[in-house]
């Protein structure tokens with residue numbers, strides 16, 4: 001007989017791992033299994049070399065509306081609280097200054113309006129508007145070499161959590177396995193999911209398993225699996241790879257630039273690495289690629305499964321990529337990965353943050369970077385911002401471009417609630433207990 005679980009989670013990145021933690025520690029679900037195709041937990045986008053390590057609160061991300069920032073903020077506070085509670089020695093995170101920098105009259109006006117009139121100053125009480133002198137105190141290299149008459153303004157906060165999402169995923173798994181009933185299968189790919197009506201059969205390289213409910217948290221592959229099961233018809237993906245450039249000791253914390261309007265990708269920023277503050281990372285770049293995972297040729301075919309080569313997908317791509325802001329941006333980003341030429345082309349992005357940076361100061365970080373599965377709405381023929389969830393009968397699919405790592409515990413909380421509803425009246429999610437272990441430890445300004 002195949003082994004039977006109440007819940008199976010497909011994918012052991014930060015999304016799957018945080019859900020495993022939520023259901024194992026805060027519900028009465030007794031048997032849950034997580035399957036991860038790689039030998040390690042969080043080997044793909046959640047690995048610390050593959051993303052920007054930012055805990056996005058929505059305070060310095062100038063592409064977020066106030067509504068989006070409110071939504072993301074709670075997710076970030078849940079994770080920040082978890083880190084404060086479980087990582088006192090800062091092995092999986094560090095906490096530094098974080099700011100978004102406006103340069104010149106136009107950008108300064110934009111940032112002032114955002115802070116004073118649009119409600120961001122009220123929503124984020126720790127966010128301060130600071131001028132040239134204070135910017136210089138916190139980040140001397142941001143000011144060095146600039147025209148003294150050029151106006152500078154930054155929105156700065158002490159909530160600059162820099163997170164190793166891979167280590168954090170492992171911590172979630174450890175916490176879950178400290179309870180009975182959480183099985184974790186690494187190096188075990190789920191090859192097929194079949195809805196039997198009375199539960200799911202889950203085929204893997206280790207044999208077949210059964211489960212009453214399933215959550216697919218397989219990054220870009222979630223949509224591929226969803227489509228195989230007849231879900232996600234009006235969706236496709238624009239996979240956007242991100243690379244990083246490294247420099248020595250340029251910044252003390254995180255410095256974002258203002259977001260280019262209409263772009264769903266985070267603005268290029270500079271920040272000190274989570275584990276080594278003498279390394280400054282600049283990026284990410286945004287290169288459109290026909291693959292679901294970075295450097296994995298085998299995922300090119302997976303991309304075409306998601307793309308489906310139908311008229312709606314092709315028209316959506318044509319519409320998105322012909323945009324007069326997106327197209328030049330996409331073309332420029334293609335160059336950044338070309339050896340030598342790429343470095344030269346990327347340098348102005350670094351100089352926006354550190355004006356005195358020179359070509360020899362930066363190196364492309366080999367082997368760094370992941371792929372963001374930007375969601376394409378094939379009905380609207382447009383890009384969707386942020387993550388997507390497809391909820392089916394006793395099954396959920398999560399597709400998680402940025403800020404998917406920041407909001408992992410909020411997504412886990414919502415999914416844990418849905419999963420107990422799937423399983424029936426005998427099951428409950430202890431949201432109060434979950435909040436007390438996580439957001440309950442987030443340091444408020446008055447504390």
Ligand SMILES: Cc1cc2nc3c(=O)[nH]c(=O)nc-3n(C[C@H](O)[C@H](O)[C@H](O)COP(=O)(O)OP(=O)(O)OC[C@H]3O[C@@H](n4cnc5c(N)ncnc54)[C@H](O)[C@@H]3O)c2cc1C
Pocket residue numbers: 010011012013014015016035036037038041042043044045046047050051052053054055056165188189190191217218219220221241242243284369370371372399400401402403404405406407
């Ligand atoms: C360049 C870049 C910068 C980013 N910066 C940030 C940032 O600063 N802050 C932020 O919050 N987010 C950021 N993100 C987004 C963030 O990395 C993702 O949202 C997050 O890692 C998604 O986690 P996940 O667990 O959903 O997916 P993943 O980490 O991709 O994990 C999915 C897992 O599923 C596994 N899997 C897939 N198919 C199967 C299968 N069939 N069977 C078993 N296992 C399977 C994979 O091996 C993988 O381990 C960034 C992303 C990129 C690429």
